[in-house]
Amino acid sequence: MVARDRLEQLRGKFGSAIQRVDLPGDSRLFVFVEPSVVKNICQYIFRDLDARYVISIGIDDRPFSGNFMVAHNFAFDEDHLLCSVLTYLPSNNPKIDSISDVVPAANWAEREMRDLVGIEPVGHRYLKRLVLPDGWPEGEHPLRKDFSWDHVPKEFNDEREFTFDEPPEGCTVVPFGPFHPTLDEPAHFRLYVEGEMVRGCEYRGFMAHRGIEKMAESVLGYNDIPMLAERICGICGCVHSVAYVQAVESAVALKPPPRAEYIRTIMLEIERLHSHLLWVGLACHIVGFDTLFMQSFRIREPIMWIAEKISGNRKTYALCVIGGVRWDITPVLKSELRQVLDKLEAEWREVVAAVSKDKNIQKRTVGVGLTNRDLVKNAGLVGPVARAAGVDIDCRRDHPYAAYDRVEFDVITAGGGDVWSRLLVRMSEVFESIRIIRQCLERMDDGPLQSPVDGELPVGRMGLSSVEAPRGESHHFVITGENNRPRRWRVRAPTYQNLQAVPMMIKDQQIADMTISLGSIDPCFSCTDRLETIDLRSGATRVWSQRELLELARAKEVRR
Amino acid sequence: MSHGVISALLGGVLNVGLVLLLAPLCQGVLRKVTARVQSRQGPPIWQPYFDLLKLLGKEDIESGESPGMQRFAACLSLATVLSIPCLVPMGFAAPMNDVADVYLLIYLLALCGVCTLLAGLAAGSTYSLVGISREMMSIIVLEPLFAIALLVGALHTRSFRLDTVLNGSVYATDGFPWSGLIMLGVILLSFQAFVQRVPFDISEAETELMEGPLMEYSGPKLALLKYAQMAKLVIYSALFVGLFVPWGSGEPFPWNCLVFAMKVFALVLLVTLVAATHARYRIDQAIRYFAFLLSIAFVALVLASYGH
Structure with a gap:
């Protein structure tokens, strides 16, 4: 089946809701749809047409089209086709139906979209922050176009600790990371352990988001x-x-x-x-x-x-x-x-x-x-x-x-x-x-x-x-x-x-x-570090914050 | 003071000194050979001596739940390990032969494991606790193995005297020494666990538990614990030699010492090669493996009590 046939399938099912189509070749397909059918069309593509979910993307398109945009990308591997389902959202209070209950793989992508672009996935079951730290103020979304790349909100508190979920009853928590000899990169798993058996875990990553x-x-x-x-x-x-x-x-x-x-x-x-x-x-x-x-x-x-x-x-x-x-x-x-x-x-x-x-x-x-x-x-x-x-x-x-x-x-x-x-x-x-x-x-x-x-x-x-x-x-x-x-x-x-x-x-x-x-899975996180120094004479310890380290690293001369 | 007491004390000091001196060397050989197997240059053979000296000279940082108990555990660990050489023939006859017996030896071996538990418990971090729970599980099925080997020897010779038992007693039957050979196999198959090396370094497992019970230890305390671990390799080798391969220990000095050193060295090489060619087992796999060995050891014990 080629891209054109796939498009016909979609047209047959969602004809009127498809606003515009861009078919630049046999291997790429961009379908622009109304926001109301996004969830249904994703379900149809993912379940009925058996496409593979790739990623969801939130886009701040306000300076160009006056709208926000969301893209859900899928791959038809046997047809050699990559397909993107796009939709425009209004510029004030952008919301979209979450697809994560029909496409579970979209869990993180939708949380990231909420964190970084401020598009609310309605109906998502676990709306905890994913990328932004807990000390980041509400309503500040770094990937919006009116957010300058070097801006740090005044209310940002980088010392604030993460809030974690409650472990299930009867389990003890074994912290795995942020630094563990086999991880080599910062990532934190809170393992819920019963004896030697792992019953569940919570993941906190994105500790070194580099923008x-x-x-x-x-x-x-x-x-x-x-x-x-x-x-x-x-x-x-x-x-x-x-x-x-x-x-x-x-x-x-x-x-x-x-x-x-x-x-x-x-x-x-x-x-x-x-x-x-x-x-x-x-x-x-x-x-x-x-x-x-x-x-x-x-x-x-x-x-x-x-x-x-x-x-x-x-x-x-x-x-x-x-x-x-x-x-x-x-x-x-x-x-x-x-x-x-x-x-x-x-x-x-x-x-x-x-x-x-x-x-x-x-x-x-x-x-x-x-x-x-x-x-x-x-x-x-x-x-x-x-x-x-x-x-x-x-x-x-x-x-x-x-x-x-x-x-x-x-x-x-x-x-x-x-x-x-x-x-x-x-x-x-x-x-x-x-x-x-x-x-x-x-x-x-x-x-x-x-x-x-x-x-x-x-x-x-x-x-x-x-x-x-x-x-x-x-x-x-x-x-x-x-x-x-x-x-x-x-x-x-x-x-x-x-x-x-x-x-x-x-x-x-x-x-x-x-x-x-x-x-x-050959995991690949990304790296940054903190540093503790000890004054040998007084025995006082001092933890260097990320900001101080950056200042030190950027200063032309570091005096000992 | 009688002549016997003085010679026992002198012999004890000599053996303890020998273990203290040899242990880092064996570790050095182990590291060098491992490096060669892995196509590496490896550290100089003397490196473990420097490592220990360096650790001993470091600041004694108190991290963990109960620092006092931790210091005690570290000292007790090395002290226990070092009291064993007084009961084991190392080239010469066992120094404390007249005042101690095989029972004491078995107790002291068990105490070694208890020290690790104490160290981990006192440190009190999550990983230490997971480590000691693993240690505890393996002690229960592992420790009886060596005790049974000693008992088999004692049964054959009808004696709990150290010099009698630790002289190849497991083979001392009239007919074919079935029980002795079975125990030889059992101990060889579990030897890595007694000296806490791969594939049975489960309670420390660096890549899983970050050294488990030892996690909160640094500086001098770590030096003592590490020293105890190195000494264990020499002592268990000496015990193995005494119980299973005593030949040549009756030769006149210095040949007896030389033969003994050769045998210990051969065991260290064996341990190294096994450690370098295996992956670590999981605790449940290890326990099943030990339990299987234990059941075989019981068969040997029954055979021994019927004189086979």
Whole structure:
């Protein structure tokens, strides 16, 4: 079925409520509908047409159309189609029917929309704050256009502690995080524990919200944003950079030259290689198998070196610009990359052979952190977590981008839905990545690295892009705008969906399985820190607040 | 003072000194070999000595529920561990042979576990409490194993004397030593748990419980607890050697000491290799595993009481 047929289905069911349709090609569909039918149409798309929920986006469009906007994005994976259901809301007191009881995966997205844009999801069952801290004043919404990017409300109290839900009766609370040796990034889980069994948990995250989207919408230019996007994640930065430029390119119908597409593919797969190797190592470390952790990192290191040779950096590649790439892969680099891949493949085969036969690791991972097809569907899980539960989705094949339509590879799935299956999927995907890079090196022709961009990019166009990150689909939504920057840029990292399912995955499991269950989605939070100093002579302690640390860091000279 | 008391005291001091001296070295070897298995350079073999010295020299921070009890627990832990070498032959005969017996040895071994419980309980944080609840569960099924091994030896030799039991007594039957060989297997399979290493470092489990009972400890107190843990490796190895592989201990000095050191060293290597090639078990899996070993140990005990 193609986009046009899907549109006919929607028209047949909701004919008069559909106000406007934008069909820029066979792979993108934008449907503008009346606010009153949003919930029904989402239910129809999600349940009856069996589309996958991607993300919901709140947009302050008042300076341009005088309205607020809400977009619910869905993916028809088999039709290779990304679809966005949009609606305009009045500028005073914007409200929309919550879709989270028919699409449970929209839980966080709607809470975030309420926090940051101030659009009230009516009928949402758990309207606790998600992104904003508890000390943030009511009625201040940072992603509104009249909220300056550097404004901090006077009433903001950054010392205020979070309010937590009451634990169920008979359970004790085991705090997990904000800082825990296996988390490496701040996130707080309050586990409700009965003996050794976890009965439930509450999650508080977003402890280091950096306002990246706001900065892009108000300060930076189109070609600065890829560098910022890359810094969203400490592991899969290139993914975000590619997803952003592709979203812009799809909005303004700009096609990068073939060589650039091949280079993007190669760098994305290099990133997947190092990420999967890192994850297998960390998973082993979490269950106490440090030898494999060390060996994994040893095998991974040459990948980092070749990435540095290509881009000048081990990890933050600074690869993309709108319409192309910045780095070329020369014949010398090509042959070096081939050697690295050969060595990696041989060494990884040994690791996979060792792990596959290891009864000891299986004991800790089989039947742990269970998901099933229902949970994948309802929570919108993506990537290896979905594939390990037998759900055959992969953006590289389903929504082809860069040069993925010109290479052959298999989408690895497994049936167990547990940590062991996720381990098997990730280990096998390493071989597929090697295969993809080899084909790219083979087929890449000479040619330019960037397509010329003439003048300003057109304004008010919408673009969607889904890129398969090592952790799952990374989805970017862009509306182009004035002053050489987008009006709205929404990033949905794969962890955003996968993390929502962790409470379900760890329920009625042992505390010991908590870390590996959480680890198995390969979570990716973001980082900041606080600092305590102790004056040795007086013994007085002093906690430095975030603001003081920033002042210290920005002062030209720090006197001891 | 009689000659016997003096020699017992001297021997005790010698053995305690030997354990204090050897324990960090064994830890150093363990760390170095682990590093090599993991393709790492690894710290120098002497690093554990420096680590302990550094910890001992640090400020004694009092964090936790009851600081006094915590200090007591840390001291008691090392003190208990160090009283065991007086009862165990380490190259020479057991120094306190005439005044102590196998019962005392069993009690002292049990007290080691109790010290960990005390340390965790006194610290009182959530993770410590989870850690000691795990420790408690494993003590219940784990501690009887070594006690049964000692009892099997005592049954065979009809004696609770240390020098008799800790001299390969488990094999001292007229026919084929069934019970002794079974116990050898049982203790080998549970040895990692006695010395608190992967895959049975469950109560400390860094990646789950952040060191569990030890979480609130730092500086000198941590040094004592760590020292006790290192000493445990040497002492359990010595016990194992005395009970199951006594051959060569009758040789004249210095060969007896040399043979003993070789055997302990071999055990340390074994522990290292097992730890480096395994993932940590979950508490329920471990308990099931220990319980299975315990049932086999009871079979051995029954066999031993019928003289097999």
